[in-house]
Amino acid sequence: MKTKFFYLSVALMATIGFAACSSDDDNETAQINPVSLDIPTYADQAVHYTLPTPLSAKADEGPALSAIDFSESGRLLFELRDNQTGKLSYIMEKATANNGTYSIVDGKKARGTVKVVRNASARTRANEQIEVDVEVTIDGQSHSYDTGEEPLAVTSNKASSTDEATNHLCRSWNVLGAILDLKSKSKDIKAYEEFDSRNGVFYLEDVLKEAKDQDVAFSEDEEKEFQRQVTGITFTKSQLLIISYANHEDDVAEWAWANAEKTSITIKLKGEDMGNKFIQDGSRLNIAYNGNRCNVKISTKLNDNNNDDWEVDLTLKLQE
Numbered sequence: 001m002k003t004k005f006f007y008l009s010v011a012l013m014a015t016i017g018f019a020a021c022s023s024d025d026d027n028e029t030a031q032i033n034p035v036s037l038d039i040p041t042y043a044d045q046a047v048h049y050t051l052p053t054p055l056s057a058k059a060d061e062g063p064a065l066s067a068i069d070f071s072e073s074g075r076l077l078f079e080l081r082d083n084q085t086g087k088l089s090y091i092m093e094k095a096t097a098n099n100g101t102y103s104i105v106d107g108k109k110a111r112g113t114v115k116v117v118r119n120a121s122a123r124t125r126a127n128e129q130i131e132v133d134v135e136v137t138i139d140g141q142s143h144s145y146d147t148g149e150e151p152l153a154v155t156s157n158k159a160s161s162t163d164e165a166t167n168h169l170c171r172s173w174n175v176l177g178a179i180l181d182l183k184s185k186s187k188d189i190k191a192y193e194e195f196d197s198r199n200g201v202f203y204l205e206d207v208l209k210e211a212k213d214q215d216v217a218f219s220e221d222e223e224k225e226f227q228r229q230v231t232g233i234t235f236t237k238s239q240l241l242i243i244s245y246a247n248h249e250d251d252v253a254e255w256a257w258a259n260a261e262k263t264s265i266t267i268k269l270k271g272e273d274m275g276n277k278f279i280q281d282g283s284r285l286n287i288a289y290n291g292n293r294c295n296v297k298i299s300t301k302l303n304d305n306n307n308d309d310w311e312v313d314l315t316l317k318l319q320e
Contacts, residue, residue: 035289037320040072040171042097048238049130049154054081055145062143063089065132068114071236073172076102077252078110078136080143088271090250091136092234092242110136112144117151129153157238165262168289172234173318175202176293181313182214189214201246202230207314216310233318241267258284293319 047070054064066088067079077092093107100116112134129151135144177196183189191214195206208226212218229246235255236242243251251274258264264286285296297315 035168036291037168039167042074043072046070046072046237048157051152051154055132057143058146060143065145069236069238069240071172071234072170073234075172075234076104076114077242089138090252092244092250110134128156166237170235170237171320172232173320174200174232175230176317176319177202178207178317179315180207180210182211183311184308186308200231204228263287
């Protein structure tokens with residue numbers, strides 16, 4: 001069925017919300033529940049900094065550091081730009097903050113510090129500078145970045161919105177599992193299956209196995225794509241969405257509210273080679289919550305390699 005079913009799966013990793021699912025009810029409706037989510041620890045420090053001039057890697061020809069995002073949940077996202085092709089790549093790590101200095105100690109792909117320096121006369125983030133001393137690993141090769149003695153001036157982008165819906169959305173989420181509702185009109189098949197994450201990791205291969213058990217046909221390349229292992233999802237108020245994997249580079253997209261009620265979002269991928277090709281730029285995804293949990297359900301119609309028509313609902317279950 002070409003790449004469509006995989007990209008539907010990955011699309012779930014790039015969104016968040018709640019929608020009720022039932023194997024016995026074709027007229028499913030979202031349940032409205034009170035939201036019980038505390039404001040994340042670093043919410044007041046969350047900001048996206050763009051470096052006016054990308055910082056070159058020291059002593060090698062690695063990609064340049066072009067931006068750093070400080071998330072509401074204390075994570076740093078490094079944006080790296082290839083000097084030759086302009087291709088973007090991203091690395092996210094959890095950091096600890098102390099008096100404006102963010103330290104990454106046990107990162108899998110990055111280590112070091114980023115320090116925010118505010119001019120004594122500054123009144124806004126526009127006057128801030130940063131000192132960078134980090135090392136990142138890409139494809140097994142380390143690249144280091146250091147601003148030296150002179151702090152680097154940065155351009156900031158911090159969302160001014162403090163509405164309740166944005167506050168609920170913007171944080172890092174763990175993946176509890178997923179729900180698959182798969183129907184084939186031509187075969188009169190309806191499969192409803194629920195999956196759990198394993199040790200905090202959600203395996204897309206679980207979704208693949210269930211779909212194949214229901215005779216959905218995949219190519220060899222499509223099956224390889226289902227080997228991704230999702231470790232978490234982060235939304236920031238600077239309107240970035242980050243999907244983190246245990247065995248793959250992070251996928252990053254921009255997000256925006258799609259309606260005045262703020263019950264759905266649209267997404268725009270930051271790179272052409274990133275995972276959500278089934279959900280094209282501008283696709284709309286519905287959002288709701290249930291206590292301190294949230295899910296999203298995406299519905300679509302597909303035609304697979306056997307020319308069978310399928311109706312697919314895939315829901316990802318998330319918790320902070």
